[in-house]
Amino acid sequence: MVLRVLRSMIGLLLFVQVSVASAVLDIEIIGAGEHQIPIAIVPFGGDDLLAKTINAVVMGDLQRSGLFRPVDLAGKAPHELSEVSYPDWQARGADALVIGSVALQANGRIEARFRLLDVVKQAELSGQAVSANGDQVRAVGHRVADLIYEKLTGDKGVFGTRIAYVNRQGKKFSLIVADSDGYNEQTVLAQNEPIMSPAWSPDGSHLAYVSFETGHAVVYVQSLYTNQRTVLADFHGSNSAPAWSPDGKQMAVVLTRDGSSQIYLVRPDGSGLRRITFSGVIDTEPNFSPDGQSLLFTSDRGGTAQIYSVPAGGGTEQRVTFGEGNNFSPRYSPDGKGFVYTHFINGKFYIAVQDIQNGQVEILTAGGWEKKPSFAPNGKLILFASEARGRGILATVSSDGRVQQHMFTQSGDAREPVWGPHL
Amino acid sequence: MKKLVICVLLVNLLAACASEKPKEVAAAAPETPAAKETVAAEPAAVAVDPLNDPANILAKRSVYFPFDVSAVQDADKPIVLAHGKYLNEHPSRKIRVEGNCDERGSNEYNLALGQRRAESVKKMLVLGGAKASQIETVSYGEEKPKATGHDEASWSQNRRSDIKY
Structure with a gap:
């Protein structure tokens, strides 16, 4: 136990602080x-x-x-x-x-x-x-x-883990890493071009993300310890939606290099590129199952955005969300038994979970401008982007939907949050 | 209103490019032009690059889309075809087509949709005579909204492809 504490403390110490915002947060619990x-x-x-x-x-x-x-x-x-x-x-x-x-x-x-x-x-x-x-x-x-x-x-705590999100203030975009409660913000990247889709490596040492700094969407992988970064994918058009395999050896990305947005696998160093989907329509937002065997993704192949699954190495694709409305941004629960996603119907976004086995859907939030959910590593809380008082904010909901928390960052709009792993 | 402006601009284009075959442009021209505005905008001198003529159809550089749609709409086709023709006549010119979306949908889905909007404009530019190699397509998805409201008035402005020389 002492060792584990020490190890996690060392992890914290190694974080490179590019800048520390004076984080005064306003937190509401509902x-x-x-x-x-x-x-x-x-x-x-x-x-x-x-x-x-x-x-x-x-x-x-x-x-x-x-x-x-x-x-x-x-x-x-x-x-x-x-x-x-x-x-x-x-x-x-x-x-x-x-x-x-x-x-x-x-x-x-x-x-x-x-x-x-x-x-x-x-x-x-x-x-x-x-x-x-x-x-x-x-x-x-x-x-x-x-x-x-x-x-x-009896469950592992996640309070010591970290989250990443993008803060937008006017035309300025910042990629932020913060404690699970939104405090202790550290700026990983700040620029006047958009940043999207941060994704944690399974060991919490790297973030992959999409940056528009060269004029189009390019995927980068950056070390949070050294701040060094590499280009993961920079083909013509858009390069986006990075996701790590659970063993950290593969990444899924979405590229338009061969036409429409399709899913590819690539190693974190950019080698070994291999195309996984061949729909010719929009396939995006891939997310690996915890066992690494399959991917969930968003596609409009049925006419509107819905969630599909495909074996991680490619193969037969299956639609997994049905019913009215559109569905986006799937992410597996840590136990792999379900997934959380964004449900859009009648002009409102909701955070929803679906059981993989029986397909049962549970809407967890009251609806509004709620997007991009991700599970805490213990599966008990879900982090998502919401809106309140006219601003983009971070929010959490317990996985049973009973408790919500709104975290108001100091200024700007918080977007694209993602919960990091245990360190 | 948009249609009227397009008509006026088309008339001016025809006048400016009197020596050119007007057939494809005329075929796309919609109904009655507004007489009053035609008087206001005099045809530019033929020597001037039509790209720099604010009264030319080429001054229009944005096309708009319905929700979750990426096909160029009939009303905007003449604009895109005119740019295709211009690129055909100026093979050294290169452009960027930037696709944008409203904020409904996930950021990543909208990035993909914006890319498709840029691609569909590119296809029509090629149809109008441009070479694919003259056109770079990018998407900003919902990341660079022109209007920031949570309403159709803003969304309709943000569902857009921009042609940038």
């Missing part, structure tokens, strides 16, 4: 989960300022999941096990209690030690230490939230 765990999270003792930030991050993360309900502390603030009176917390209806302390160490690192207590059984569930560089206080908070989440739900 709805509540069906079975919420009542949890009391006591602000840590020790360094007050660090404790305050960590508390806000942990509370925000757990609430956003829809699985937790904060319990009022009523002025109680134990930091040590010896200070905990279980009956007090039972009386307040808490099932779980988090206490701890945080300190800035002589070497400049932050160390947080905390305990997760089962109030009902009056027992310690977990005791952990998390540490990070002095400027990574939010990362400490996300790690604490992940450890609490994992212990209480």
Whole structure:
């Protein structure tokens, strides 16, 4: 466990910061989960300022999941096990209690030690230490939230993962990488030409994306550690919609080099180009299944945009969405049993999920300007682009549709978000 | 209104290129021209490159599409054919055709649709006499909207291919 924490911290440290925006976000949470765990999270003792930030991050993360309900502390603030009176917390209806302390160490690192207590059984569930560089206080908070989440739900936490999106402000486009809650924005690329379709490599080390900086759509692959980048595809017309295979050895891209937009496979270094679809109409937005065996994609071969599947090496294509309206932007769930996509009907966009086996569809959102969904790596949350107060924003919805969160970035329109992998 | 303007421009084109075979342009000419505007726009001198004549049909560089459609519409065909003819007569000229879309659809689907809109204009330019090698096609999808509203007034302006010399 300690090793894993260390490894993820090292990953964070290696991120090259091109620039850090002063991220003041406005976050709204809408709805509540069906079975919420009542949890009391006591602000840590020790360094007050660090404790305050960590508390806000942990509370925000757990609430956003829809699985937790904060319990009022009523002025109680134990930091040590010896200070905990279980009956007090039972009386307040808490099932779980988090206490701890945080300190800035002589070497400049932050160390947080905390305990997760089962109030009902009056027992310690977990005791952990998390540490990070002095400027990574939010990362400490996300790690604490992940450890609490994992212990209480049995699922892997995703709060410490990162997201990528494009911010558009007037004619200026920026490719942004941020924490899962939208904070800690780092600009990977900024220019006055459009940027589209960021895609994470499976190990989180690279982003592929589409940039128009040379006057047309070209696919690039960029290292987030060194910022070095290579051209993946630059044929005439449009080069777009990059997607990584789960093993990171292949990429699917959409090219118009032979006519209409068709799907090709290529290695991440640009070699070994091979055409996969031959429809002569629009085939785009390929996404690999978690086992790497098949691709979902959007096509208008039936007259309107619908979702189809094809074996990853090419072969027989099958339509998978039916019914009224158009469907776009499919992405498999991490367990491969379903997929999330954008459903467009009667002038509104919705986020929907479909079961692969039985074809059952569930619309997760109320509808509006909701596009480009992607699953968190644990499959429990979905990130998508939405619109509120006249701006493009980031939003999440729990995979059962019960809890939504709107994240207002400081300025501009957030577009094309995609959730990154576990580091 | 758009049709009227096209008619006026067609009349001017015919006048400017009196020595040329007017047949294909005339065949595409729609109904009654507006007399009032014809007076206002005098035919340009023959020596002037018609491309630089604001009254020439070649001054029109944008064609528009219905939702999720990429075929050049009848009303815009004369414009595209005139550019094809111009390119035929000026084989050293090269152009870019830029396809654009409204924001309905995914960004990637619209990129593909915009490319198809650019390609369909290219095909008609070739039909009008241009060589394929004179034409580069690109798409901006929904990324560079001319109008930014969430309404048909904006969307209709954004479903567009631009011919750029």
